[in-house]
Amino acid sequence: MDQQTNKISNPPTQVPKTPQMNARDYANDMLSTEKYMTDAYATALNEASHQALYLDIEKAFLDSQRCQRELFNLMFEKGWYSFEKADTQKIDQAFQQFSGYSSQFPYQQ
Template identity: 65%
Template sequence: MPGSNKIQNPKTEVPQTPEMNDRDFLNDMLTTEKYMTDSYSTAMNEASHQDLYNDISLIFSETQNVQRDLFNLMFKKGWYSFEAADQQTISQTYQQFTGYNSQLPSSDMVQ
């Protein structure tokens, strides 16, 4: 499609029926893994014991890797796409966050 900013692989066709298809199952699993990584992140922030933190951190990492694998598979099959940002938008966003960063105290000032 001319002028399209969409980044996407060709879609793998799936049956259009009321039953869940492969795309639906993968999307459900991806959503679940995203939810789980959010929950594990919160649990790590609130863990009061180092060994508990370490165990949750390991599970978080494994879950995050599964989430990434599912995302990559969905992207490969054309079931996940992006809109490419133009260079001006990228530059503006970079400048905005550079400005935010310059407002933060330097790490040697934080005690």
């Protein structure tokens, strides 16, 4: 982790800077496509009226979701993705905010 910027990252794998797509460009394009596909599959799952169709879409959704995660992990390992270290106070504030929402759910335990 880079202490000065609070970023969590790996050293970036260098790619050629040319007009042609490189490995990072292809990986980013595939990751974006898988994200859009999982969103579309989720909508289709919500609207499927036939059980067999639902199960087929569910399998495609899970395959796409796994692929998305593998691409994400690859890009993080290659140093093409980084994260900001979360501030503990901000996490606590968000937790408090969203735990209050649970009282609005009709199925209280």
